[in-house]
Amino acid sequence: MTDATTLTDAGWLSREEMDSARERLPILYVDAVPVRVDDHGVVTEIGLLLRAGEDGQIKRALVSGRVLYHERVRAALLRHLEKDLGPLALPRVPASPQPFTIAEYFPTPGVTPFHDPRQHAVSLAYVVPVEGDCEPQQDALELTWFTPDEARDPGVLAELANGQSHLLTQALAHLGV
């Protein structure tokens, strides 16, 4: 039994059980938009991951992942940020639990701007300033920093999958940049 299994305890699900749950319940996710801020708190850069999707396609992505059984939302945020950005990223998870928006990913395209062919996921979205050194880990190939204007570029937005371009646009609007 691996550490991961021990940690999640009763929350551990076999691949088959998780697949079954995904067809029957909305799955709780978190989305994090990593940003660099200047000493006035103004966002200067947004970090986007480069990831190889299950279909082999390379896509840009936000930091995103499932909340586990008996896990606090802010612990899930930190776990996914560390998994994707490495242990030295020094993320500053917001003090308030209020997400700036929620993203409803539906298995059926077109219900909302968000789409996830595998499941119905509802994601709590946060902007997270990171102050340390980011080293993409695991299935994240690269982290690229974009200025707000670069991130808004239709070419960049088109590289985000599953409607995350919509979520990025919402984050930029929330940040006022």
Added chain:
Amino acid sequence: MTDATTLTDAGWLSREEMDSARERLPILYVDAVPVRVDDHGVVTEIGLLLRAGEDGQIKRALVSGRVLYHERVRAALLRHLEKDLGPLALPRVPASPQPFTIAEYFPTPGVTPFHDPRQHAVSLAYVVPVEGDCEPQQDALELTWFTPDEARDPGVLAELANGQSHLLTQALAHLGV
């Protein structure tokens, strides 16, 4: 097969399957704080339900319930509001999907201010003005309107179960009343 089963489709779970999921995944909920507003939009009254709990105890409660598979969050809000307040309540679900806070109900008491012995539930919380006539339905015995000052009274707060007194206090603070 009942209509309810047809509607939720693959999302239908037997009692056993739902019990099993409740031990393994955080379950997505919505909480609604029903309010009356005056013509300036100022909250004048907060509606609290009187409910018989599973242990037979009578408790006050907010409108609360699960989000189903393939159901929009705002559809879940409307479904639970109609179930508890009746079909003529005319709830005004907020235009923005941003909840005013999230409530993390843990099966273990003390992890957060919120507690649910049956499950780990994460709830998106909204304030919902209702303009019509409210008729408590099903397991809701009564709906009582309280002014903000009455709702803040320690005696009233003590009648709310599972930490919903904390959520009500957060709603009042968010409303500035």
Added chain:
Amino acid sequence: MTDATTLTDAGWLSREEMDSARERLPILYVDAVPVRVDDHGVVTEIGLLLRAGEDGQIKRALVSGRVLYHERVRAALLRHLEKDLGPLALPRVPASPQPFTIAEYFPTPGVTPFHDPRQHAVSLAYVVPVEGDCEPQQDALELTWFTPDEARDPGVLAELANGQSHLLTQALAHLGV
């Protein structure tokens, strides 16, 4: 002495005094984005005014105006909504005083996305569902309803002055449409 003068009492300023204050203090404003919502609370249309500017140019605009001395922010919102949309618009001012963003209009272009050659104004921005009949009044020539997709069109956004296209984009993002 006109009614308007009586109402604002000590808050009355001569044109000269107001001009002088505008060179020395940030002036408090409200911006309202009027919307139509369906019975699920989803925004279906955004209302934009057509206005003749001081330079004679016709521009689109949000509902916007100054908060007076001793006036509540929500009273200022209602006053400007009634002034621009008429007395039968039935605006639903939000129950929470939290604006979805603030817009800092600077007399110097480029400090923020917002610009006001006359003054430094800081505006509290709200989305306001309107349920009644809108009849543009006074210097508002027309009110036009746009779907979210139409409102996002670069051609429409270009018709908004002073950076209000930025504010409209922020409102759409906040609404998740």
Added chain:
Amino acid sequence: MTDATTLTDAGWLSREEMDSARERLPILYVDAVPVRVDDHGVVTEIGLLLRAGEDGQIKRALVSGRVLYHERVRAALLRHLEKDLGPLALPRVPASPQPFTIAEYFPTPGVTPFHDPRQHAVSLAYVVPVEGDCEPQQDALELTWFTPDEARDPGVLAELANGQSHLLTQALAHLGV
């Protein structure tokens, strides 16, 4: 001419002019709630100043002050935080300009929970994590850190003037602690 005068430029007002403006226009303020957070972003302590009021009474207070002409809201926040907490406090002004609430201070008591005998002030309220060493400056006599439960104590709340106890309660609710 002092530096302060040079900095604010045309925004400089004589004491008489400021007194006159205070009787005729709402004055724009910022309120900051200084907090300590742990490495999960959870607020562990709230900082309250001890101040000698104009009437000689010692009162607790939040960091609060005016926004100057041609000053960004976040610059005003940083200026007042530095003035009260010293130059080594390392405040982390939020990346989003959205305040968690607004406080409307009226010269007439009872209009809102907030009262300021000198003026009608509208304040944008933010929670600001501070990471460095705080040294109260100028008219701030002392900075004391309270846990959320201590800060909520009626005895502590009673030491805050002008309705800032209400604002502190709103901040704690927004933070979910």
